Amino acid sequence: MPVAQAEPLLPPQPCDKYVFNGEYRVRGSNGWTVSFNSNGEYASGPAEVRFDDGGRVTGEVVSGRVVGNTIQFTIRWENNPHNQWNFWGRTSEGGHTKGEEGRAAPTDATWYAETPLACATPPAAQLPPVEGLR
Structure with missing residues (x-):
């Protein structure tokens, strides 16, 4: 009896449009984690920041959107x-985001997503041409 062969792992497929899909959590380079829950293209609702020293502040997402592979909130x-924090960045394959978080204070930080965005629209498949059709 032949031995079953495992299918090769395929690399992550690119995506044309990402969306929020529940909890979105980002980690800042200077000791904080921000989280909120949103679904779809737009971000809204309650948010929370937890600092590495144990501090915690709640807030509200006042604007936010994912357009293609860019994100802003x-x-x-x-x-x-x-006290408003403005985030912007770009997704990488697989929906993870790397970007920068800026605010009026001089303590700007880089950030990355600990939870990925979801792919809403995979890129159109490239079908081979059919012979005889023009």
Whole structure:
């Protein structure tokens, strides 16, 4: 009896459009983790930041959107209505995001997604031409 062969692993497929798919969690380079829940193209709703020293602040996603493979969202923190963090970045294959988080304070940080976005629209398959059709 022949031995079954495992199928080779395929590399991650590119995606034309990403979306939020539940909890979205990002990690900042200077000691914090931000999370919120959203589904679809737009981000909204409650947010939370947890600092490595144990501190925690809640807030609200006031705007946000995924367009193709780019992402942008802004969070206003409840401890200070003028304290808004603006995030922007690009997804890599598999829906993970690397980007930069900027704010008015001089403590800007780079960030990356700990949870991936979902692929809403895979790229159109390239079908081979059919002989005899023009």
